[in-house]
Amino acid sequence: MNFAPDPNLDAFRQQVRAFLHQHLPADLPRRKDGLRSPRADVVRWQRILNAQGWGAPYWATEHGGTGWSVQQRLVFDEECAAAGTPSQDSFAQKLVGPVLNHFATPEQKAEHLPPIFNGERLWCQGFSEPGAGSDLASLRTRADRDGDHYVINGQKIWTSYAHHTDWIFLLVRTDANVKKQSGISFLLVDMKTPGITVRPIISIDGCHHLNETFFDNVRVPVKNLIGAEGEGWSITKFLLNNEHASTADLPTLRRLHGQISALSHTAQAGELSLAYRYEFLLRLARYDAELKAISIMVQRVAAMEQDHSPAAHAMGSMLKVRGTELQQRMSEFLVETLGDHGAVAYPGTHAEPYRQPQSLPMAQTAQGIASEMFFRRATTIYGGTSEIQRSIIAKSLFRL
Template identity: 70%
Template sequence: MDFRRNPNLDAFRQEVRAFLRDHLPAELAGRNSGVRSERAELVAWQRILNAHGWGAPHWPEEHGGTGWSLQQRLVFDEECVAVGAPTQDGFAQKLVGPVLNRFATPEQKAEHLPPIFTGTRLWCQGFSEPGSGSDLASLRTQAVRTGDHYVVNGQKIWTSYAHQADWIFLLVRTDPSVKKQAGISFLLADMRTPGITVRPIVSIDGRHHLNETFFDDVRVPVRNLIGAEGEGWKITKFLLNNEHASSADLPTLLRMLNRLKQLATQRAGRGALVERHVFALRLARYEAEVRAIAVMVQRVAAMEADNSPATHAMGSILKVRGTELQQKMSEFLVESLGDSGAVANTVAGQRSATCPDQTGDGHGLAAEMFFRRAATIYGGSSEIQRGIVAKTMFQF
């Protein structure tokens, strides 16, 4: 790995900053607090990006994307987070979009890709089920073919943003007679289809972003099958391995570090927090850990073309270290507010009328701390990631 500064990457960073300065509306700036943006903001930002030719930053040029390298994509994400730009639809951009580009028929691409660029079709992911979280291959939602349709029955859980989504990509069992990985297929379904019911799950951070999704005799056209029957597991492995270096969520870590530095110098009372030895030492340690992860992210980025098991293992290491650091830093942010940190803004997007700390510095910190408790679970739990690393080390 070459640790020297890349002048081309520096120039690209300046290009992204200039674009954000000139095209990000003031009413959309600073709106991203670390979670997905509201639909109206997300769609508005997506249309601005698409008009500039940046509607699919994570896709190759042959599929209408920017063709950026992984390092360029990381720079783009970092700069967008730094100014608080709205998010894009990650399910479309990083998950189902690449799957469609790789496995869909020309007719399927023509139907589903253009709405992703324009932001007129948002997606959600139907993978996890009650009793089938980390053991994804044990899923029980069935799809039985009857003529030109599959009849789907079952339940998905933790379906993020299903209440806002227009379509869902889901795994179903189409053949219960073979081993569990071989009988799974990958379907797309319109969320307006009769028989689909979405029920909210309000999480500990006070937000509604999770849901239960029920399928009762839902008729899904066979033309919405991606790949062949029984190829769902192969497609899922491609989907989950598609973004290695992004699994640490480096932009979020950098945003947390910047907020810590702001609190360190702005807190009043008995002097700035950074003047206290214990606080300064912890802040320095977190900055060192963030920098270490940044170097590892760059290392994985430099190995982008390498599809070896070692690269996948490094992605798992990043997932473990990055999400654990998110939890520690979000807790430290709340601690930095003192006594008011325990009660200030515990519900995302709301302020407490009785809270003594109503400064912008504390807004949303407690809610994010609660949200990050799940970081070591979603996207593959830390236990699963450690198993991947151990299995890879055994191979060598």
């Protein structure tokens, strides 16, 4: 691939920066971590983007999106992360949205796509179950046909932001008498439907972004079925094969590296700041080299995606493994950089109110650092565990 700077991409980057400088409201809180912003901020930012014609940055023009290239989408994500913009609803933008664009009927698109553009309908994902995480095909949540409705019974777990969302896209078992992958269907469910119970899971980072979701005789119209009965597994494979170049979460890696670099000038080790300590600088330089290597790999995978190369799938798995493991190591190093203050779990803005200390030294500088380190423990699990990713690499590249 050609590593020379692309002048068109540089011009696009300047366009995004100019837009953010002009249209990012000063009163919107700047995001400092990888968690989703509060609902009000997500909705407000989505409407600002939509007014610019950027309401669907990851979609093709025929679906009402920007039609940006993979490289342009990466630039957009990087610049938004650098500016600290609120997050978008990634479940809508990157997961269920593309599914609707490719598999939904015209009536389903008319119902569900406009609210995504306008920020009126936020989504969550109902895939994982107790005993059916990495082995998703073993899911047991049932959807039994009853006239013009399905009746859903079962449980989902790790349902991110279910307590803040309006709809859920759900994998359910509609036929237990066929091969397990063949009996799965893809349903859209309004979270206000009677029979749905959402229970919070407070994770080790002190935040509430995960939930258990229970379905007790939940009646869902058959018109909410995407595709045909039994096509849920193939739709899911399509959903999970999107956006390989973004699996490393390069903006987060760059933010963590920047936080470590900035903190090195204020954190002390004896009489000197860490910026003058050889051992610290050596570790930081190694992370810098790893970050540059991943950046090059991201560009390589982006070029593969743009050319629809089948190798992008395996390379995306490699990025997922390398990027998430580096996130964990860098977030741990960031806590170490705090020195003695790293022993205090200064909470982030998403922590439960009762866990917030009233006044602690270094509270502003260290806010959320320990919480993010705990949160990053999950990066090698969600989106497909590292073990699953290594199996994909082995089967795709080495035919094992």
